[in-house]
Amino acid sequence: MSESSSAGSGRPFRVAFIGSGLIAQHHMQLLKKLENVQIVAASDISEKTLAKVKEQFGVEKLYTDYHKMLKEVKEIDAVDVCTPNGQHATNCIAAFAAGHHVMVEKPMAMNAVEGRAMLEAAKKAGKQLVVGFQYRFDPKSKLIKDQIDSGAFGRIMYVRAQALRRRGIPNWGVFGRKDLQGGGPMIDIGVHILEMAHYIIGSPRPVTVSGNTWTYSGNQPCNVACQWPNWDHKTYTVEDLAAGLIRFDTGALLTIEASFVAHIEKDVWNLQIMGEKGGANWETSQVFMDQGGYMMNLTPGFLPQKDNFESKMKHFVEVCQGLRPNESSGEQGLMVQKMLDGIYASADAGSEVTVE
Numbered sequence: 185m186s187e188s189s190s191a192g193s194g195r196p197f198r199v200a201f202i203g204s205g206l207i208a209q210h211h212m213q214l215l216k217k218l219e220n221v222q223i224v225a226a227s228d229i230s231e232k233t234l235a236k237v238k239e240q241f242g243v244e245k246l247y248t249d250y251h252k253m254l255k256e257v258k259e260i261d262a263v264d265v266c267t268p269n270g271q272h273a274t275n276c277i278a279a280f281a282a283g284h285h286v287m288v289e290k291p292m293a294m295n296a297v298e299g300r301a302m303l304e305a306a307k308k309a310g311k312q313l314v315v316g317f318q319y320r321f322d323p324k325s326k327l328i329k330d331q332i333d334s335g336a337f338g339r340i341m342y343v344r345a346q347a348l349r350r351r352g353i354p355n356w357g358v359f360g361r362k363d364l365q366g367g368g369p370m371i372d373i374g375v376h377i378l379e380m381a382h383y384i385i386g387s388p389r390p391v392t393v394s395g396n397t398w399t400y401s402g403n404q405p406c407n408v409a410c411q412w413p414n415w416d417h418k419t420y421t422v423e424d425l426a427a428g429l430i431r432f433d434t435g436a437l438l439t440i441e442a443s444f445v446a447h448i449e450k451d452v453w454n455l456q457i458m459g460e461k462g463g464a465n466w467e468t469s470q471v472f473m474d475q476g477g478y479m480m481n482l483t484p485g486f487l488p489q490k491d492n493f494e495s496k497m498k499h500f501v502e503v504c505q506g507l508r509p510n511e512s513s514g515e516q517g518l519m520v521q522k523m524l525d526g527i528y529a530s531a532d533a534g535s536e537v538t539v540e
């Protein structure tokens with residue numbers, strides 16, 4: 185158990201935030217529901233956001249400079265990093281240097297170089313780095329992973345992963361800025377399905393990646409009725425659509441498709457897995473196998489209804505308290521980051537790239 189852990193001591197587990205925007209506020213809401221967890225401080229460059237956090241969650245120690253927060257607030261066990269992607273590495277490294285465990289929102293970083301530096305900082309500090317992936321904690325993901333781990337599907341050959349929005353360019357934040365986010369739908373929402381798929385099939389080592397990206401709509405004024413109109417097309421420098429093909433050292437292939445804009449009937453958020461003896465469809469919780477001479481479509485009679493975000497926050501606290509292994513580690517985050525890097529690098533090169 186870590187020396188800064190509160191488990192067994194009776195005192196609360198103390199979390200401080202770097203970045204207190206939309207997702208941080210969701211984290212705060214969920215942390216408040218957990219027993220014996222306290223939000224001791226929050227930082228954000230926006231005073232308005234800090235005022236909201238004070239009003240809604242009663243956070244008293246508020247900072248517009250997170251370095252000052254890390255220096256002045258002594259009673260911190262873990263730092264929750266919820267800034268735009270371009271800040272993740274710097275924020276995490278500062279939090280490790282201050283001697284804290286860290287959870288960082290997805291994607292881990294802008295690229296694998298930053299991700300590796302974060303891992304090194306965690307190791308040097310002897311602290312946990314938890315990557316804030318939530319889809320691996322979804323009961324549907326556990327259902328499929330348990331089938332695979334039990335050997336019921338045999339060898340996994342092919343995975344089809346899709347995070348497709350027909351028209352869903354965020355009209356808030358900096359999600360259209362490549363310099364601040366590292367990319368568009370692939371790094372922002374593709375990462376969810378990719379981390380889940382990779383985890384479910386046992387985190388194999390990616391070997392090569394081929395991919396492409398296309399920008400054709402986000403950089404134009406919004407001219408269609410949609411849920412999030414009037415995005416900032418003038419600063420839009422990310423892709424609208426991206427696709428990648430990843431080959432693993434197991435011989436398995438994974439295709440990933442991600443879009444903010446795609447001319448398809450409706451949004452798709454799904455994962456299909458094909459093994460030699462069985463397969464699955466994530467969205468419908470279906471398992472496919474041959475049994476007694478029939479091709480069977482199986483669904484579980486009971487699947488626990490757990491909110492994956494709640495599970496992610498509980499996992500973060502318990503990992504930092506030394507109560508359970510890190511099931512969303514920096515090492516796993518780095519492999520996901522390498523696959524994302526590979527898709528963007530392959531798009532730039534116009535050819536397949538090798539993953540280091």
Ligand SMILES: NC(=O)c1ccc[n+]([C@@H]2O[C@H](COP(=O)([O-])OP(=O)(O)OC[C@H]3O[C@@H](n4cnc5c(N)ncnc54)[C@H](O)[C@@H]3O)[C@@H](O)[C@H]2O)c1
Nearest residue numbers: 203204205206207227228229230266267268269289290357
């Ligand atoms: N897991 C999920 O489902 C999920 C969902 C949404 C966003 N996210 C991730 O969370 C992160 C933040 O996204 P968001 O939607 O909350 O964006 P947001 O714009 O609402 O919040 C980001 C906040 O960071 C603040 N900030 C920027 N630079 C800062 C700095 N140097 N110090 C302190 N604060 C700073 C901004 O003022 C803003 O309030 C992104 O990495 C995003 O990918 C994850």
